[in-house]
Amino acid sequence: MLLQVGSTPTLVVSSLEMAEEILKTQAVVFANRPPMSNTKKLFYGATDIGFSPYGPYWSQLRKFCVHELLSAKRVRSIRYISEEEVAITVDTISHSCKVGDSVNMTDLLHTLTNNLISRVALGKIYQDKDDVNSKLWKLVREVGVLSITASVEDYFPSLGWIDKLTGLDGRMKRVSKELDAFLDLVIEDHLTSNKDDRSQANQENFVDLLLQAHKDSTFNISLTRDNIKAIILGILTGATGITANTMECAMVELISKPTMIRKAQEEVRKVVGKKSMVQEGDILQMNYLKSIVKETLRLHCPPLLVPRESIEDTIVKGYHIPAKTKVLINAWAINRDPKLWDKPEEFIPERYSNSSTDFKGEVLQTLAFGAGQRGCPGSLFALASIELTLATLLYWFDWELAGNARKEGIDITEVSKRSIQKNHLYLLPNFHFS
Numbered sequence: 015m016l017l018q019v020g021s022t023p024t025l026v027v028s029s030l031e032m033a034e035e036i037l038k039t040q041a042v043v044f045a046n047r048p049p050m051s052n053t054k055k056l057f058y059g060a061t062d063i064g065f066s067p068y069g070p071y072w073s074q075l076r077k078f079c080v081h082e083l084l085s086a087k088r089v090r091s092i093r094y095i096s097e098e099e100v101a102i103t104v105d106t107i108s109h110s111c112k113v114g115d116s117v118n119m120t121d122l123l124h125t126l127t128n129n130l131i132s133r134v135a136l137g138k139i140y141q142d143k144d145d146v147n148s149k150l151w152k153l154v155r156e157v158g159v160l161s162i163t164a165s166v167e168d169y170f171p172s173l174g175w176i177d178k179l180t181g182l183d184g185r186m187k188r189v190s191k192e193l194d195a196f197l198d199l200v201i202e203d204h205l206t207s208n209k210d211d212r213s214q215a216n217q218e219n220f221v222d223l224l225l226q227a228h229k230d231s232t233f234n235i236s237l238t239r240d241n242i243k244a245i246i247l248g249i250l251t252g253a254t255g256i257t258a259n260t261m262e263c264a265m266v267e268l269i270s271k272p273t274m275i276r277k278a279q280e281e282v283r284k285v286v287g288k289k290s291m292v293q294e295g296d297i298l299q300m301n302y303l304k305s306i307v308k309e310t311l312r313l314h315c316p317p318l319l320v321p322r323e324s325i326e327d328t329i330v331k332g333y334h335i336p337a338k339t340k341v342l343i344n345a346w347a348i349n350r351d352p353k354l355w356d357k358p359e360e361f362i363p364e365r366y367s368n369s370s371t372d373f374k375g376e377v378l379q380t381l382a383f384g385a386g387q388r389g390c391p392g393s394l395f396a397l398a399s400i401e402l403t404l405a406t407l408l409y410w411f412d413w414e415l416a417g418n419a420r421k422e423g424i425d426i427t428e429v430s431k432r433s434i435q436k437n438h439l440y441l442l443p444n445f446h447f448s
């Protein structure tokens with residue numbers, strides 16, 4: 015479907031066949047991101063990885079990201095951080111169990127992923143008496159919302175002044191200013207702290223790696239201080255909320271299906287046995303858990319992928335698509351297409367049990383993470399963290415809905431479309447091992 019939105023031709027792709035053409039067959043033609051005034055203002059001229067235009071700068075950055083920041087080797091080497099953060103979450107839940115309290119799963123899972131990404135990207139959790147940490151994540155959430163907020167300037171360039179009147183511009187300036195001060199503090203902290211004093215773990219964080227790339231030419235990438243701030247902000251914004259939301263949606267699906275949660279717990283408990291923690295090798299044997307994560311991503315990933323833009327005129331399945339057409343992949347429709355899925359609206363992890371394709375496979379299997387040149391480079395890391403967290407929660411505790419939700423049930427669509435946390439998910443945990 016081609017829409018003319020203001021001065022921007024916008025192609026909405028709602029079939030797998032067309033999505034494959036764009037993400038795979040003509041991957042380079044559609045490897046650009048449309049210029050958006052909000053992302054330019056929020057991400058230092060759109061110089062982060064996700065929003066920078068296709069070209070030599072993005073290409074260098076992407077290589078650095080895939081080979082250095084988020085390579086399979088790095089994901090393995092930072093696994094212990096996920097394990098430590100998940101253990102802290104288990105401690106918090108255990109305390110609630112002892113006193114018979116419910117837990118706010120929304121908060122708990124967001125804190126878990128925020129802390130995890132802080133340690134991986136920044137080397138530590140920035141906490142002090144002024145509670146910098148929670149302010150940081152509030153601002154990061156606001157950046158996430160602002161970066162997908164439509165600005166009048168993008169569609170009607172001559173009416174850009176309206177964004178000032180609506181307060182959008184002012185909001186962006188305020189958020190950017192506060193975050194800029196924080197990112198400066200982080201960079202100074204890394205530049206001045208003595209490397210020898212730091213553990214090996216802390217030397218491996220993204221800020222240090224980017225500063226190293228900035229200083230020497232080992233990685234053949236030229237970065238300014240603002241570029242580093244943009245990249246870090248892009249990772250904080252793109253990595254946390256979506257990962258926590260996937261975990262939360264999986265818990266909501268399971269909690270409302272007693273047979274399914276029991277089946278998942280039986281698998282996890284059988285594989286882990288009497289060990290006190292879930293290990294990497296264990297997850298490899300948890301096929302049902304992996305199917306639950308796949309099914310959660312099918313039904314609850316964001317409805318539209320991050321927009322793309324055509325670099326040049328092209329023909330897609332007989333249709334002429336002009337250069338600079340904005341392309342929206344409608345993952346929601348493809349993931350519910352009855353031609354592709356049996357009972358598409360239902361949550362059925364068993365649908366994958368006969369399938370040999372995994373997340374590295376076809377476009378359909380990876381759709382939540384996009385594909386091709388601009389596909390998500392954090393998918394390995396995200397999946398590893400989601401699987402470890404869910405397996406651990408299912409191993410240690412039995413779960414039920416708490417409070418009003420016990421009577422009224424919970425509306426999963428409210429959870430999956432939530433961009434700012436409103437209705438929190440409360441669950442009552444019980445120790446499985448007394």
Ligand code: HEM
Binds near residue numbers: 260382387388
């Ligand atoms: C469940 C979790 C996640 C989902 C569903 C997800 C999804 C996506 C999607 C749909 C895209 C756009 C892909 C495209 O245009 O084809 C993307 C891009 C990106 N993601 Fe993720 N993501 C997740 C977690 C993460 C994590 C944990 C990180 C980093 C630690 C990350 C880093 C990025 C980056 C840097 C890009 C931009 C890539 C580029 O434009 O070259 N993501 N992600």
